[in-house]
Amino acid sequence: MPALDLAQEELGHLTPEAMSEVAAALQLDPGYVEGVATFYTLFHLQPVGKHRFYVCTNLSCMLRGANEIVEHVKRATGLSEPGEVSKDGLFSYEEVECLGACEYAPVARLDRRYEKDLTPARIDSLVNDRRLPRRYQRAAARAETDAAKPAPARKRAPRTKKKSG
Numbered sequence: 001m002p003a004l005d006l007a008q009e010e011l012g013h014l015t016p017e018a019m020s021e022v023a024a025a026l027q028l029d030p031g032y033v034e035g036v037a038t039f040y041t042l043f044h045l046q047p048v049g050k051h052r053f054y055v056c057t058n059l060s061c062m063l064r065g066a067n068e069i070v071e072h073v074k075r076a077t078g079l080s081e082p083g084e085v086s087k088d089g090l091f092s093y094e095e096v097e098c099l100g101a102c103e104y105a106p107v108a109r110l111d112r113r114y115e116k117d118l119t120p121a122r123i124d125s126l127v128n129d130r131r132l133p134r135r136y137q138r139a140a141a142r143a144e145t146d147a148a149k150p151a152p153a154r155k156r157a158p159r160t161k162k163k164s165g
Contacts, residue, residue: 004037013044041096047086049092051130053077054109057095059100065118069106070095072120076127090130 003026007018014037023030037043053073053094056067070093074080077091084094101107104116110126 001032001036001040004033004043008043012050013047015030041048041068046083048083049077050090051092053091053093054096054099055093056097056099056101056105056107058098058102061105064105065098066106068120069108069118069123073127088131091127104140106124 001021003022004019007022008014009129011018016034019033019037020030022028023033026033055061055066055070055073057070073093077086077093079086079091079093083092087129091126096109099107099109099114101114101116104114106118108115108118111130115122115126
């Protein structure tokens with residue numbers, strides 16, 4: 001599985017050629033490797049967006065607003081159905097049965113990170129951050145962190161008495 005994951009990370013999805021190369025490198029039957037790739041939903045045989053939302057729609061997440069989160073992901077990324085790739089090639093999404101983080105519902109996995117207690121505003125932030133060129137992402141993250149800190153107290157010059165006269 002790690003070899004398939006590496007191939008998918010490099011290519012964006014698993015091609016028949018990539019699966020054959022993995023099979024040859026690991027001295028496995030190509031049919032076995034293809035069976036593994038088609039069994040696990042985290043492996044993709046078709047192109048997907050650079051950033052893929054896996055949105056949990058199981059009961060806990062659904063009760064806490066997962067359906068609204070899915071609709072907002074679709075609006076924010078310009079997608080209309082699972083498996084579709086956005087026009088800019090950046091996004092795709094998939095509804096998944098469970099991500100094992102029910103206490104933080106609604107939850108999604110994005111870029112190998114779990115995003116918890118999702119709101120439409122948080123989805124907008126995640127999408128906008130990924131649309132920025134990489135060099136600006138760090139600056140935006142720093143600005144967000146700095147905005148959360150209270151401003152330092154300003155030192156004042158000591159008061160002096162007016163001289164009469």
